[in-house]
Amino acid sequence: MVLNKRYMITMKRSCSCSMPGVWRAVAHNEGAVVIYHSPKACGHVTREMDLGGHYHALACGTFVPKQYTAPLVTSNLQEEHSIFGGADQLRQCIEYVIERYKPLYIIIANSCVAGVIGDDTPAIAQEAEADFGIPVLTVPCSGFLDGEYHAGFYYTAKILAERFMQRQPASANTVTLLGDRGGPHGADAKEMTALLSSFGLQVQGRFPGYATLEQMKRVPASALCIPLGGRPQSYDWMRRLAVDLEERFGIPFLDHDFPVGWTGTKAWLRQLGAMLGREQEALQVEDEQAQRLVAAAAKCRCALEGSQVVLGIGRPLIHLQPGWVLELLTLAGVTPAKILLFKGLTGEQKTALRQELEKHTITPIVDETEGEVLMHTSDVVVTTHELEDDALRQFYLPVLPPLGVGGMIELWNKLGQLAKRPGGQGGVQYGW
Numbered sequence: 001m002v003l004n005k006r007y008m009i010t011m012k013r014s015c016s017c018s019m020p021g022v023w024r025a026v027a028h029n030e031g032a033v034v035i036y037h038s039p040k041a042c043g044h045v046t047r048e049m050d051l052g053g054h055y056h057a058l059a060c061g062t063f064v065p066k067q068y069t070a071p072l073v074t075s076n077l078q079e080e081h082s083i084f085g086g087a088d089q090l091r092q093c094i095e096y097v098i099e100r101y102k103p104l105y106i107i108i109a110n111s112c113v114a115g116v117i118g119d120d121t122p123a124i125a126q127e128a129e130a131d132f133g134i135p136v137l138t139v140p141c142s143g144f145l146d147g148e149y150h151a152g153f154y155y156t157a158k159i160l161a162e163r164f165m166q167r168q169p170a171s172a173n174t175v176t177l178l179g180d181r182g183g184p185h186g187a188d189a190k191e192m193t194a195l196l197s198s199f200g201l202q203v204q205g206r207f208p209g210y211a212t213l214e215q216m217k218r219v220p221a222s223a224l225c226i227p228l229g230g231r232p233q234s235y236d237w238m239r240r241l242a243v244d245l246e247e248r249f250g251i252p253f254l255d256h257d258f259p260v261g262w263t264g265t266k267a268w269l270r271q272l273g274a275m276l277g278r279e280q281e282a283l284q285v286e287d288e289q290a291q292r293l294v295a296a297a298a299k300c301r302c303a304l305e306g307s308q309v310v311l312g313i314g315r316p317l318i319h320l321q322p323g324w325v326l327e328l329l330t331l332a333g334v335t336p337a338k339i340l341l342f343k344g345l346t347g348e349q350k351t352a353l354r355q356e357l358e359k360h361t362i363t364p365i366v367d368e369t370e371g372e373v374l375m376h377t378s379d380v381v382v383t384t385h386e387l388e389d390d391a392l393r394q395f396y397l398p399v400l401p402p403l404g405v406g407g408m409i410e411l412w413n414k415l416g417q418l419a420k421r422p423g424g425q426g427g428v429q430y431g432w
Helices: 018-025 042-060 087-101 112-117 121-132 149-164 187-197 213-221 232-249 261-276 279-304 322-331 347-357 368-377 404-419
Strands: 032-037 072-074 105-110 136-142 174-178 202-207 224-227 309-313 339-341 365-367 380-383 393-396 427-430
Touching: 018 032, 018 042, 018 105, 018 136, 018 149, 032 042, 032 087, 042 072, 072 087, 087 105, 087 121, 105 121, 105 149, 112 136, 121 136, 136 149, 149 202, 149 213, 149 232, 174 187, 174 232, 187 202, 187 404, 202 213, 213 232, 224 232, 261 279, 261 322, 261 404, 279 404, 309 322, 309 368, 322 347, 322 404, 339 347, 339 368, 347 365, 365 368, 380 404, 393 404, 404 427
Parallel strands: 032 072, 032 105, 105 136, 174 202, 174 224, 309 339, 309 380, 339 365, 380 393, 393 427
Antiparallel strands: none
């Protein structure tokens, strides 16, 4: 039995598992195979995540039928391995994967079980690489023990960069997007590509996802990297990846929050213009986007005219920055009658939300119980959670705010459709 270390669990460090992040980082990279050194059941979480993404892509019309999807295999750890170790089980799994899939490279993600056992996965991977002659890479996370989803994603990208990339001259006006925001066929990717093309920039790839080995090797030739995010947590990890690439290959990156909402989009455009030395072009692009915004907002104002709207929030600040939501409603001519803070929030979370909300609005902020009657008499409830009463017209805010003016237009269109439902018909309109 090969042992590396054993964990002593003293506190819960995160609320998500690193393994789905590992798989997602290379999920559509041709030739990749992911092994979970885990019980079989651990693969179920990722399978369900992938199935949800599949149905979402079908609903949004972004599904790509022949897109490569990396096989996911578990080493199938069982009870006896918690005593005797799972090194031999992992070796057998690697042999099976190489024989069955003929991969270009393998990524191994450790589970909590493997971390507690103390299997020395890097040593096993090095042995397998020497035996079979293909890269077998490991990620320094163990399920819930010492990482979370974004950590798994980040460390996978870091290992790929260290293994497959070399410094090279930059190609002018080329950009690599870092992270995953619905893939290259999603609405966010199209919006980002359009914004960058306004500056004469061309997206040459996405890293780490949706990249072949050849495309990965071209990343160091990028003139610029742009971290994708949308929430503080996800952006922080992608920024960390951008810093790594800059230090290793000299690729500059746009160090600015994601372009969410109109204020955020303007700031992002100006920052990009300043970085490129194209401030006048940035102002011109901003003006074009402003015209697009005004035309779309006018249509939404007509649909919402005279409607009473309340805003219900049940997400803490780490999962919702309310400024862009309030701006979205204001530009559509809507001032919420009240803002309700749902019961699921802790006292500390409510205090933080109140402080942040008061920076953006003078709308009364009350607990859910104080505004429950108003919620049931309003025309539209803009909410972070699906509510039990299906008679309510609910506009369910996306967890990941959409990108740029295009994202705002999409939300306005859906909000307008909800407000126009005939005969007081209720139901949920999802904002993604």
